Amino acid sequence: MGSSDSILAGIGATVLAVALAVCGFAFCCMPPTTNWLASSMSLGEESPYTHDQLVQLADVTRTYTVDQRSLGDDPVQAVANATLTCAREASAEGSPKADLWNAQAKAVLDESAADASPDVTMEKLAQVSDRYALDSAAMTHLDDCYRAITGVSSWLGMIGVAALLVAILLFVRKQFAALAFMLRVGPVFLVAVLGILGLWAVIDFNGLFAVFHSFFFEDGTWTFPADSLLISMYPLTFWQGMAGVWAAGAIGLGVLCFVGGCAASWRAKQQAAELAAEAARAAKKSKKGKKNRG
Template sequence: MGSNSILAGIGATVLAVTLLVCGFAVCCLPGVTTSLAGTVSTGETSPYTHDQLVELAGVTRAFTVDPHRDAEAAAEDVAAAVVDAARAASAEGAPKAGEWTDAARRALDAPGTSLDAMDALAKVSDRYALDGAAVSHLEDCNRLITGVSSWLGMIGVAALVVGVLLGVRRQWAALAFMLRMGPALLLALLAVLGVWGMVDFNGLFAAFHSLFFVDGTWTFSYDSLLISMYPLDFWMGMGGVWLATSVGLGAVCFIGGCVAAWRAQVQARELRDAAEAAARKGKGKKGKR
């Protein structure tokens, strides 16, 4: 097996991973969270209004996804947003004021920081605020995402380098293999996950979380603030965005692979014609002798 074939195999593998990562990166964009939360976070069973849940989902997304140097300060920002929303939602005359108990209102006046107030509010009920378990889980997510992002970025760079190297070498057949096999590998993986998701989405969701988090640290009551912001439909929508992005980019790569395959055919024909011309020229020289 030649070096170009090995490069093509490596390239196809890292390309498949890169396409998957690109889909996840799109899911992490603020606009995607806002759009999906605006669609599925109805607020019907929550003490917060729909608009407040959407706003809090955006704040929580930033805490979960964006890198931050000071985790405590970042958590304080989330708590401040939750406490401000809670005061507005529980105020007399507010649309959801009837959902708030006297104990919840008193918790908002707890002395100390916004984190202290949110913790006091969560102890009344996790419907009102993110409790310690929820904040801890979001911090775990942040450490995971920010921790692997640089490594995943390096995989993307590797895919680009291999593709450029094969192109510069004019190894069109190897490049075609990489650009078409990478999406094919991705589709094979997505097909398996897609069937699993259709048969048992909850099982797939649980299995995915179990890969990265300790059991019991990522399950919350159905009416908690965290689940009200991000219900099951939200994650199904995220899965759709992830799928559409990865498959769409894979289709672009596959088209590029078809172009490379055409270039490989042209190259092969040119080499064959050149070899035949050289052979005829050689016979002509022998004839003159």
């Protein structure tokens, strides 16, 4: 493995580790992931919404945060409509959650039933209590999340393309030793970083959570009351589950890359043996030629 190939393999291993982390995050953004974790973790006991309603709202909110365009021309209204539909069901007479809706909240829903804009009604409901609806601060945070995800997604996608191009280049040039280094060291590096972060999470998940958010959001814009609708949908255990999905997805793909690296290493050994045998034949032929001339 020449110096240029060594440098290329090192770059490839680094971008591969980042690409695997990005792929792990992509698993987190998938609708089934949110639905599964919300179904398992959403807090319905003290919420004015039932568990199933919280899961439904979590799904809509995920779409708003990750892919607003799929909600139509006005995604805010889509979230508001879903919230108000669930609110009217939850507060209706006979609902198991009806007694958790106070008179003021019910009055807001009754007054708005005819002609009020859904987003205005949602804000009024949130002013009664953010247990009932997402207030402007919560919606602003979701907008911040959307901008962060869409803003970095193209750059992160380029990293994945870079890793693929380096691997293809090494394969085409038959630099199997360098390819093996890239495919095995990249996942090992990722696992080492995840191991450190995992230990930190075990010791102080809240601290890790805060540091992670500080990279993307201003202080005070991502903390909400424990009984708010946003936290009822996405409690701390939900994010712990997300971290697990992220790590599992990245490591799972890393294992596949490592196996590919082992195959490339085996091919590199074959290549080295073939080159050695060819060199031995060439040396033997050259020695025989000299002997004949002598």
